[in-house]
Amino acid sequence: MANIAKKIxxxxxxxxxxxxxxxxxxxxxxxxxxxxxxxxxxxxxxxxEFTKLHPDIKINIKRVEFADWANEIMRAVxxxxxxxxxxxxxxxxxxxxxxxxxxxxTPYIAESKIIDTSKIFPGPLSTxxxxxxxxxxxxxxxxxxxxxxADMFKAAGLDPEKPPQTWAELYxxxxxxxxxxxxxxxxxxxxxxxxxxxxxxxxxxxxxxADFDHIADxxxxxxxxxxxxxxxxxxxxxxxxxxxxxxxxxxxxxxxxAMGISGPWELPRMSKDAKFDFRVALLPIEKAGGNxxxxxxxxxxxxxxxxxxxxxxxxxxEYMYSQMPRVWNEFGFVPSYPVEAKDPKWPAQxxxxxxxxxxxxxxxxxxxxAKISKAISTxxxxxxxxxxxxxxxxxxxxxxxxxxxxx
Amino acid sequence: xxxxxxxxxxGRGFDGALALLALAYxxxxxxxxxxxxxxxSFQEVDMFSLGDLIRPFVGLANYRTLMAAPxxxxxxxxxxxxxxxxxxxxxxxxxxxxxxxxxxFIGASYLRGLFLAAWIIPALVAGAIWKWIFAGxxxxxxxxxxxxxxxxxxxxxxSTPAISLYSVVIxxxxxGIPFNMILLSVGLAGIPKDMYEAAALDxxxxxxxxxxMTLPMMRSTLGAVVSLGIIFTLQQFDLFASxxxxxxxxxxxxxxxxxxxxxxxxxxxxxxxxVSVLMLGFVIVVAFLYVRSTREEHQx
Numbered sequence: 001m002a003n004i005a006k007k008i009x010x011x012x013x014x015x016x017x018x019x020x021x022x023x024x025x026x027x028x029x030x031x032x033x034x035x036x037x038x039x040x041x042x043x044x045x046x047x048x049e050f051t052k053l054h055p056d057i058k059i060n061i062k063r064v065e066f067a068d069w070a071n072e073i074m075r076a077v078x079x080x081x082x083x084x085x086x087x088x089x090x091x092x093x094x095x096x097x098x099x100x101x102x103x104x105x106t107p108y109i110a111e112s113k114i115i116d117t118s119k120i121f122p123g124p125l126s127t128x129x130x131x132x133x134x135x136x137x138x139x140x141x142x143x144x145x146x147x148x149x150a151d152m153f154k155a156a157g158l159d160p161e162k163p164p165q166t167w168a169e170l171y172x173x174x175x176x177x178x179x180x181x182x183x184x185x186x187x188x189x190x191x192x193x194x195x196x197x198x199x200x201x202x203x204x205x206x207x208x209x210a211d212f213d214h215i216a217d218x219x220x221x222x223x224x225x226x227x228x229x230x231x232x233x234x235x236x237x238x239x240x241x242x243x244x245x246x247x248x249x250x251x252x253x254x255x256x257x258a259m260g261i262s263g264p265w266e267l268p269r270m271s272k273d274a275k276f277d278f279r280v281a282l283l284p285i286e287k288a289g290g291n292x293x294x295x296x297x298x299x300x301x302x303x304x305x306x307x308x309x310x311x312x313x314x315x316x317x318e319y320m321y322s323q324m325p326r327v328w329n330e331f332g333f334v335p336s337y338p339v340e341a342k343d344p345k346w347p348a349q350x351x352x353x354x355x356x357x358x359x360x361x362x363x364x365x366x367x368x369x370a371k372i373s374k375a376i377s378t379x380x381x382x383x384x385x386x387x388x389x390x391x392x393x394x395x396x397x398x399x400x401x402x403x404x405x406x407x
Numbered sequence: 408x409x410x411x412x413x414x415x416x417x418g419r420g421f422d423g424a425l426a427l428l429a430l431a432y433x434x435x436x437x438x439x440x441x442x443x444x445x446x447x448s449f450q451e452v453d454m455f456s457l458g459d460l461i462r463p464f465v466g467l468a469n470y471r472t473l474m475a476a477p478x479x480x481x482x483x484x485x486x487x488x489x490x491x492x493x494x495x496x497x498x499x500x501x502x503x504x505x506x507x508x509x510x511x512f513i514g515a516s517y518l519r520g521l522f523l524a525a526w527i528i529p530a531l532v533a534g535a536i537w538k539w540i541f542a543g544x545x546x547x548x549x550x551x552x553x554x555x556x557x558x559x560x561x562x563x564x565x566s567t568p569a570i571s572l573y574s575v576v577i578x579x580x581x582x583g584i585p586f587n588m589i590l591l592s593v594g595l596a597g598i599p600k601d602m603y604e605a606a607a608l609d610x611x612x613x614x615x616x617x618x619x620m621t622l623p624m625m626r627s628t629l630g631a632v633v634s635l636g637i638i639f640t641l642q643q644f645d646l647f648a649s650x651x652x653x654x655x656x657x658x659x660x661x662x663x664x665x666x667x668x669x670x671x672x673x674x675x676x677x678x679x680x681x682v683s684v685l686m687l688g689f690v691i692v693v694a695f696l697y698v699r700s701t702r703e704e705h706q707x
Contacts, residue, residue, distance in 0.1 A: 070671050078457030095674070099455055183544060193654035194672065238563040239543045241655035242571075256544060370673050378478075381656035385568045396477070 097135035136300035140333025188257035206293035501587025534649025594628030634697035
């Protein structure tokens with residue numbers, strides 16, 4: 001009861017302060033991010049601009065390696081030394097919000113003039129929502145699509161205006177483009193044993209009617225069988241099993257693969273490395289005219305529940321949220337709510353990614369996503385290495401996932 | 408009071424204080440983490456109770472979850488295979504090289520120094536280099552084997568389930584040879600030269616001298632190298648992280664990497680601790696055997 005009262009008070013205080021002039025007390029915000037300073041890192045740019053607008057607020061950024069993120073956050077939560085604001089990968093957000101580690105932003109948003117959650121795309125919105133409350137704001141999104149080398153299409157007598165639309169077409173096209181003599185595979189993607197494998201597989205399963213909580217459905221089995229066929233016939237490198245997306249796409253940029261499945265984060269590097277006409281198409285689906293699905297990537301800005309400056313932290317979140325129209329050009333994210341994109345870089349690719357955002361589905365959301373994801377990527381690997389067939393592998397993943405969801 | 412002070416400055420009290428310091432150090436940096444780890448494996452843990460000492464006790468539930476995992480036995484088997492193969496080859500090759508460089512030839516000590524390069528390179532860097540060597544499509548090893556005509560088709564060293572573990576074994580053998588060689592060289596240098604001369608005069612051949620003199624004299628060194636080797640091999644994490652991540656389909660997963668995956672990828676810290684407790688039990692057995700073997704050495 002006291003807690004609720006406190007929250008209401010805090011919320012009210014936040015609202016009052018937002019409308020009032022900037023307070024005189026200098027405030028320091030600790031921000032954790034995975035961005036690199038040189039990249040140019042999203043949080044570094046945002047913090048710089050924000051502190052110019054609010055000279056009374058100082059922001060200390062700590063960079064955490066993506067691989068160490070869970071480790072660092074766990075230690076911080078356990079020892080009560082959480083930062084005020086942090087970046088959280090979207091499938092990990094429910095894990096934190098369900099356990100009460102994050103500040104409930106709902107009362108702040110209710111008073112905000114900048115944020116209207118009803119405009120946020122349903123995919124990203126679902127990752128920050130838990131039990132009807134909002135625990136974070138998407139900083140941008142991404143999703144995967146099919147990149148292809150138009151020059152190789154022409155050389156193989158294929159029409160680069162007609163990229164493959166269905167799984168069958170993708171398979172046929174990959175087969176035509178594969179040329180072992182020249183070290184060229186038809187397709188590059190990632191089926192490795194961690195989150196990336198699941199991230200790449202889910203949209204295939206979803207567009208065929210399955211999803212993480214009914215992953216043993218026939219649609220998912222058929223999707224996995226297509227992956228099996230592509231790997232068995234060496235239309236993609238066997239190293240697909242141990243390579244992440246970034247390494248896989250490096251082979252596309254080096255023209256060792258004619259097509260590649262990945263996200264918009266590839267574009268800055270691709271425009272430097274790829275000396276050919278690269279284009280993007282929507283991720284192929286099982287049958288023409290069927291449902292589309294696409295995996296939702298990127299993450300959210302959150303405030304930790306223990307923050308001593310929730311009001312200023314929220315101002316920072318608001319500022320970042322308001323900068324959504326720039327995220328594509330400057331950081332390679334797709335906006336998480338509809339914005340008017342002025343003069344986007346790589347306009348054709350932007351159009352495809354912005355279109356596939358409409359179908360982007362969040363992974364989960366579930367506080368136990370990490371375990372669910374592991375079950376799926378294990379099944380993928382078992383089937384692709386023919387330890388079991390696709391149906392058995394996915395059925396055993398389903399049993400594991402049922403156990404997790406029932407808890 | 409002054410008696411106590413005097414005793415502390417010079418006497419039994421001083422001895423006691425020194426011992427206490429060492430004990431305190433051992434407790435804080437060795438015993439406490441070990442006990443904490445063992446306790447974790449019997450409790451229900453999530454990241455929000457990581458800082459507490461009192462957590463719900465669940466008995467053997469974590470161990471049961473672990474044993475029920477379909478990959479449990481294959482991971483344990485892989486671990487045994489990994490440790491066994493690495494030790495046999497690291498020791499064999501390391502010993503061979505140590506004996507070789509023990510011979511008197513020009514540049515012997517410089518060449519021996521060169522072998523240390525592998526020991527100096529951080530395992531993560533070594534992992535990156537081996538990844539490049541083992542890469543399937545554009546790897547150095549495949550290029551060599553194919554240009555020499557030894558194989559016709561590329562071998563996917565890291566992504567073929569039947570091979571991936573052995574690839575990590577090869578990389579780890581390379582990484583461990585210098586350590587074995589240097590320790591064994593030190594042991595060899597400790598054997599008096601005149602013993603060999605006397606034996607040669609008495610008509611003992613090279614093989615006889617090795618079998619009846621070198622090996623028995625090296626017993627405690629070999630014991631130490633094998634025990635430390637087992638512990639270092641069980642610690643090998645970086646190579647797995649950089650080469651295969653335990654994949655594909657857990658075909659190259661070993662206990663130490665699995666423990667990390669459970670704790671920090673699945674956030675299942677209790678089960679991850681249970682794996683490390685199992686490993687700890689094994690290491691204690693190894694340490695016990697080591698202590699016994701060296702104790703008998705002293706008595707002899």
